Amino acid sequence: MPTVAFLGLGAIGRPMAARLAAASDISLVVWNRTAERARAFVAASGARHAANPADAARGADVVITCFPVSADVEAILDGADGLLAGLASDALLVDCTSGDPATSRRIAARLADHGVGFLDAPVSGGTIGAEQGTLTVMVGGDAALLDRARPVLEAFGKKIVHCGDVGAGDALKAVNNALLAVHVWSTAEGLAALTKAGVKADVALDVINASSGRSNASMNLFPERVLTRAFPRTFRLALLDKDVGIAAGVAREQKVPAPLLQLTADLFRVAHNALGEEADHVEAVKVIEEWAGVVIER
Ligand code: NDP
Numbered sequence: 001m002p003t004v005a006f007l008g009l010g011a012i013g014r015p016m017a018a019r020l021a022a023a024s025d026i027s028l029v030v031w032n033r034t035a036e037r038a039r040a041f042v043a044a045s046g047a048r049h050a051a052n053p054a055d056a057a058r059g060a061d062v063v064i065t066c067f068p069v070s071a072d073v074e075a076i077l078d079g080a081d082g083l084l085a086g087l088a089s090d091a092l093l094v095d096c097t098s099g100d101p102a103t104s105r106r107i108a109a110r111l112a113d114h115g116v117g118f119l120d121a122p123v124s125g126g127t128i129g130a131e132q133g134t135l136t137v138m139v140g141g142d143a144a145l146l147d148r149a150r151p152v153l154e155a156f157g158k159k160i161v162h163c164g165d166v167g168a169g170d171a172l173k174a175v176n177n178a179l180l181a182v183h184v185w186s187t188a189e190g191l192a193a194l195t196k197a198g199v200k201a202d203v204a205l206d207v208i209n210a211s212s213g214r215s216n217a218s219m220n221l222f223p224e225r226v227l228t229r230a231f232p233r234t235f236r237l238a239l240l241d242k243d244v245g246i247a248a249g250v251a252r253e254q255k256v257p258a259p260l261l262q263l264t265a266d267l268f269r270v271a272h273n274a275l276g277e278e279a280d281h282v283e284a285v286k287v288i289e290e291w292a293g294v295v296i297e298r
Contacts, residue, residue, distance in 0.1 A: 005060035013066035015130035019156040021045035031056040057086030070099030089115035098122040101167025108166040117145040122173035134158040140168035178247035183217035188285040192292035233280040240281040241272040
């Protein structure tokens with residue numbers, strides 16, 4: 001029975017860890033910065049509560065991290081309570097943070113000095129996909145390490161894809177989310193203009209969703225979250241701002257002209273600054289509504 005340590009019981013990490021806790025062939029240890037959240041998780045799941053990252057890593061075959069940014073992972077490597085103090089030399093760190101390629105490459109190099117393997121393995125599919133075990137996992141790093149990790153990742157992932165070297169998963173995830181951001185923003189601009197022009201938003205979406213302008217934003221996010229004015233908080237706008245910034249950075253690093261990605265990064269920074277740390281990503285629509293002086297509703 002492999003021992004898996006899961007660190008970071010946030011909006012997506014908690015349901016991912018719950019899938020691991022429910023797997024009969026995995027022994028689970030959890031750690032969370034705010035201990036109260038870990039205590040609540042342990043009470044409901046029977047997992048072991050580790051005192052710190054080193055304690056979580058000690059005896060673990062696979063350690064999974066899921067924090068806001070790669071720098072949060074890098075920051076818990078060192079010190080007496082840090083991951084490196086507990087990781088065995090044949091262990092594997094799988095980072096499910098939607099991270100940035102450069103920091104992931106640095107972390108991989110640090111771990112390699114200690115004989116520890118590293119995979120960047122961000123996920124997509126949202127909190128519902130995590131609950132249902134249907135996430136897509138995009139993996140960067142050694143394919144042989146992924147073979148070792150795959151049985152563990154299958155607890156929450158349905159489509160698990162090897163994307164390339166360390167950082168490839170991060171880069172792909174960032175570009176995917178930049179496309180999400182473009183679709184949310186452009187759909188909001190279009191619907192704001194149509195609303196002012198006298199076309200009802202639900203009529204517009206009905207037509208767009210049967211036509212070539214449709215996207216996940218138009219088919220799911222707008223009908224379920226914007227037109228209903230529900231705006232559930234499942235994925236923070238702050239995190240999408242971070243993702244689009246990473247995508248724009250990948251384009252710059254590769255010297256690929258990408259004005260739309262750069263502009264989208266700026267627009268989501270504006271929305272993040274205006275709406276704060278706790279707003280959901282779909283609430284970016286409210287900035288456009290304010291600019292336009294309309295509400296996109298049924
Ligand atoms: P949340 O903000 O809900 O949770 C973040 C988690 O990381 C919490 O457990 C938090 O602990 C912990 N954390 C924050 N900062 C630190 C730190 N400096 N050191 C240690 N732990 C820290 O984020 P999500 O769970 O939504 O997202 C996690 C990652 O997954 C992000 O990279 C995000 O982009 C990605 N993602 C999220 C999706 C979603 O639908 N939510 C979908 C796909 C990817 P504490 O409890 O103490 O605050």
